[in-house]
Amino acid sequence: MTAPMPLGEAQVEIPDPDVVRAVFGSQEPVIRAYADILATRGIEWGLLGPRETPRLWERHLFNCAALLPLLPPSAVVCDVGSGAGLPGLVLAIGRPDLRVTLVEPLQRRVAFLEQAIDELALGSRVEVLHGRAEDFHAGAGFDVVTSRAVGALSKLVGWSAPLMGRNGEVLALKGASAADEIDKATKELRKAGLVADILQVRADPRTEATSVVRLRRVTRN
Numbered sequence: 001m002t003a004p005m006p007l008g009e010a011q012v013e014i015p016d017p018d019v020v021r022a023v024f025g026s027q028e029p030v031i032r033a034y035a036d037i038l039a040t041r042g043i044e045w046g047l048l049g050p051r052e053t054p055r056l057w058e059r060h061l062f063n064c065a066a067l068l069p070l071l072p073p074s075a076v077v078c079d080v081g082s083g084a085g086l087p088g089l090v091l092a093i094g095r096p097d098l099r100v101t102l103v104e105p106l107q108r109r110v111a112f113l114e115q116a117i118d119e120l121a122l123g124s125r126v127e128v129l130h131g132r133a134e135d136f137h138a139g140a141g142f143d144v145v146t147s148r149a150v151g152a153l154s155k156l157v158g159w160s161a162p163l164m165g166r167n168g169e170v171l172a173l174k175g176a177s178a179a180d181e182i183d184k185a186t187k188e189l190r191k192a193g194l195v196a197d198i199l200q201v202r203a204d205p206r207t208e209a210t211s212v213v214r215l216r217r218v219t220r221n
Contacts, residue, residue: 065203081150141165
């Protein structure tokens with residue numbers, strides 16, 4: 001699907017242009033600009049390791065984009081522990097109808113996110129909150145709370161569930177450990193009144209599948 005090319009000493013992944021267009025449509029120039037930011041400043045600032053550049057699209061951008069079809073129209077989204085903007089900025093780019101809040105406790109990452117938002121002209125729809133998720137629980141009511149590589153589900157429940165609106169849900173990108181994490185978080189899920197299921201989704205049929213743990217409130221009859 002991809003072929004590497006040199007950029008300095010790094011090997012930067014070249015994605016299949018048909019897949020990029022299929023996933024991001026008219027936002028293709030924006031996602032490519034973001035990919036350039038990640039492959040340069042993201043590496044320089046230590047937000048991604050140099051070894052990630054050969055798999056930047058498949059492992060990171062398309063992995064995050066797998067969430068796009070799961071988000072309801074015009075959703076208000078909170079991305080917990082956004083880091084370099086994965087998945088929050090990918091979602092904001094791929095779905096211009098969304099409003100996205102990026103929550104990040106580390107100042108250097110906040111500075112990176114603010115610069116990226118400015119350069120990608122996303123400021124009207126994306127904001128960054130400097131702090132931990134717990135700092136913003138009061139009055140929160142997001143339609144969807146997302147996360148990726150933030151922590152075990154047993155901890156993520158406490159950070160994310162209070163951010164959900166009444167009919168909201170949590171979508172956490174996970175790997176092969178998803179089922180095991182759900183088992184270990186049984187107590188926390190019960191306490192929060194949540195049920196969990198695992199979705200296998202792809203940004204496009206030609207990209208790799210990713211596991212998403214979806215949390216919803218227990219429906220009471």
